[in-house]
Amino acid sequence: MAISEAVKTVNLKINGMDVTVPAGSTILEAARSIGLEIPTLCYLKEINEIGACRICVVEVKGARSLVTACVFPVAEGMEVFTNTEKVRRSRKLTLELILSTHDKNCLSCVRSGTCELQQLCKEFGVDDPDYYKGENIRYEFDDSMAHMVRDNNKCILCRRCVAACDNQCISVIGANARGFDTHISSPFDRDLDSVSCISCGQCIVNCPTGAIVEKDETAKVIAAINDPSKFVVVHTAPSIRVTLGEAFGMKIGTNVQGKMVAALRRLGFNKVFDTDFGADLTIMEEANELVERVKNGGVLPMITSCSPGWVKYCEHYYPDLLPHLSSCKSPQQMQGAVLKSWYAQKMGIDPKDMFVVGIMPCTAKKFENKRDHQHAVDGLPDVDVSLTTRELARMIESAGIFFRDLPDEDYDNPLGEATGAAVIFGATGGVMEAALRTAVETITGEQLPNVDFTQVRGTEGVKEAEYEVGGLQVKVAVASGTKNAKILMDKVRAGEGGYTFIEIMGCPGGCVNGGGQPIQHAVVRNFHDLRTLRAQTLYEADRSLPLRKSHESPAIKMIYSEFLGQPGSHKAHELLHTEYTPRPKYN
Amino acid sequence: MVKKVSKLPFRGTPDQAAQLEAVIAEHKSDPSQLMAVMQKAQAIYGYLPYEVQVMIADGMEIPLEKVYGVSTFYAQFALSPAGKYAISVCLGTACYVRGAQAVFDHLQELLGIGPGECTEDGLFSLEACRCIGACGLAPVMMINSEVYGNLTPEKLEGILAKYRD
Incomplete structure (x- = not known):
């Protein structure tokens, strides 16, 4: 029975063409299989299949009314028409009705050009956006969080943000009230900063319009660049090189490291560095901390702390397990701390005059900058401003830089030098693999014959592996997305699993799918695995680098010999380690 | 709403x-x-x-x-408590054409609360309701189970005073 069901197919006709698809497929999927794109707005594969927006309606012969292709299953002999006059009229009407309550300041909206509603209006020839103009509720902005702004005046109630938040097991937003008054907000309509939002930004990348956007901090960066008294240093996170190109229409997964460096120089930054240096440094400290914990009976499993969304999640939802978190700062913060100490000293710059900008795949980084214990040098913030990939793309665009035509340039040294271990930080499992490369060699004192720990790669939500290291059985686990983190954390809380080391990233798939990455329309997200396409370019970069272990980086050797001493030294602790704060679930 | x-x-x-x-x-x-x-x-x-x-x-x-x-x-759930004395003003058609809105507005002024709210001392809550079947007395309101008819804004203060003692 099970076997025959697995191979069962259904034959139907779409726009007169014969189509054969597996039973249980939707009309949307069947159409896709013959290269027909049915437009959608509310549909997010697997996480928001609610058939609510009715943009995807199609005609089915014999059906009483139009049906929603995104959820309607195919049946044997079905005849579907996806582009009739009736269908097009219905979709246009739906768009006109959505526009009747939509704040249409499209000229300067940050989502102009990436707005799914705007694109559909163009495609369906909506020539009078005020056709159904009527009563409107004016919503106040919610800009209470460090990382984002919600403007419900642009919300179309597709509930994609709610689904993204539920998919993270956070669920601090939802549809409240009823009918015309329905709006997306937090419990008791409190500001987002008074609920346990983790700042991951998954709601932002899944919003079809400009209703949720990152808090734009480009003006602060431009002001610093234009201030002659400031020495402005920028560093770019591992994943940015494989995503920034998308903002300029390039193929998903294109490595644009060289062009990115060139663009940053043309924007006027004094030095362009690679956060990969900070990632290598993180590995040195984190591998050392792990070895110390194992040797000295410290709290195990130790859990990574690179992802500020994950850290905030742990503080809100598992405050009792905070001792499991590595005390290491994230690569961004380590990079900032050594820039304002070691590098400033080397260059003879007063750290007060140094302005550090991180280009991050992440909205939670904006929150991380404002955390306590992230001000290692004279009370100055380790990083002054974190910009998302999207904000950087806007800066490049508005400066008139032809990104695609730029030459490839190299990072500045020494904080632009890094290993393959650091590059893969951008993908889920990457930190684990990088840490294993260093920890195993530290413990055994022998060269690894093969540095590829392939069991911890891939986009699966939870991964486990067991390795024998110097006679010790080490069990590791990797989770990405806080829904999967929850699975591991419940095990840890129950004392199960027997893990030694766990890597957790707040966003599903890790930083390559971070909340600060370029917008891809849902029609792309639904049918292309962004996480894999972006991550495989990182693994390619790792393979192509001569050095693939953090402890072999000459820049890392230099900073320890010149400045830090040993991993875990007093100085390293002052600069590179941090503390965590239990936070309430409700406040 | x-x-x-x-x-x-x-x-x-x-x-x-x-x-x-x-x-x-x-x-x-x-x-x-x-x-x-x-x-x-x-x-x-x-x-x-x-x-x-x-x-x-x-x-x-x-x-x-x-x-x-x-x-x-769901309309059945309340986010504000009912007062010791729950006032419902009928805004049904008959009451409405006989001036119920002015009564309702004046009550809000006198009590310092809006519809669906309760006074700080917990004494009165206020809401609008639909026809209570006493159209002959329009406009009408109920305070708990007591019905008051032929209302004018001027009469309200005296009625409330009875409950304040």
Whole structure:
């Protein structure tokens, strides 16, 4: 029975063409299989299949009314028409009705050009956006969080943000009230900063319009660049090189490291560095901390702390397990701390005059900058401003830089030098693999014959592996997305699993799918695995680098010999380690 | 209409909490019983303030937002307590054409609260209702089960005074 069901197919006709698809497929999927794109707005594969927006309606012969292709299953002999006059009229009407309550300041909206509603209006020839103009509720902005702004005046109630938040097991937003008054907000309509939002930004990348956007901090960066008294240093996170190109229409997964460096120089930054240096440094400290914990009976499993969304999640939802978190700062913060100490000293710059900008795949980084214990040098913030990939793309665009035509340039040294271990930080499992490369060699004192720990790669939500290291059985686990983190954390809380080391990233798939990455329309997200396409370019970069272990980086050797001493030294602790704060679930 | 969330301090008793905990314990394993639990919670407390919704959310292991979403969707759930004296002003057709809106507006002024709210001393709450079947006396209002007819804004102060003593 099970076997025959697995191979069962259904034959139907779409726009007169014969189509054969597996039973249980939707009309949307069947159409896709013959290269027909049915437009959608509310549909997010697997996480928001609610058939609510009715943009995807199609005609089915014999059906009483139009049906929603995104959820309607195919049946044997079905005849579907996806582009009739009736269908097009219905979709246009739906768009006109959505526009009747939509704040249409499209000229300067940050989502102009990436707005799914705007694109559909163009495609369906909506020539009078005020056709159904009527009563409107004016919503106040919610800009209470460090990382984002919600403007419900642009919300179309597709509930994609709610689904993204539920998919993270956070669920601090939802549809409240009823009918015309329905709006997306937090419990008791409190500001987002008074609920346990983790700042991951998954709601932002899944919003079809400009209703949720990152808090734009480009003006602060431009002001610093234009201030002659400031020495402005920028560093770019591992994943940015494989995503920034998308903002300029390039193929998903294109490595644009060289062009990115060139663009940053043309924007006027004094030095362009690679956060990969900070990632290598993180590995040195984190591998050392792990070895110390194992040797000295410290709290195990130790859990990574690179992802500020994950850290905030742990503080809100598992405050009792905070001792499991590595005390290491994230690569961004380590990079900032050594820039304002070691590098400033080397260059003879007063750290007060140094302005550090991180280009991050992440909205939670904006929150991380404002955390306590992230001000290692004279009370100055380790990083002054974190910009998302999207904000950087806007800066490049508005400066008139032809990104695609730029030459490839190299990072500045020494904080632009890094290993393959650091590059893969951008993908889920990457930190684990990088840490294993260093920890195993530290413990055994022998060269690894093969540095590829392939069991911890891939986009699966939870991964486990067991390795024998110097006679010790080490069990590791990797989770990405806080829904999967929850699975591991419940095990840890129950004392199960027997893990030694766990890597957790707040966003599903890790930083390559971070909340600060370029917008891809849902029609792309639904049918292309962004996480894999972006991550495989990182693994390619790792393979192509001569050095693939953090402890072999000459820049890392230099900073320890010149400045830090040993991993875990007093100085390293002052600069590179941090503390965590239990936070309430409700406040 | 968006429901008003009461700003009155929560005055739940340990006895009420124990009752709610018993209700939650009974339905804990079944998230589809959320509405039933909310109905019982409202029967215990008279309304569903923040503190009660948090107890339900934690007890049922359902996100608070889901509880709040349900409480704002269904008309049966109140986010503001009923006063000791619950005033309902009929805004049905007959009352409306006989000037019920002016009565309703003046009551809001006198009490200093809007529809769906309760006075700070917990004495009066105010809401609009549809026809109560006393059109011959329009405009009418009820205070608990007492009906007042042929109202004018001028008569209201005297009526309220009776309840204030």
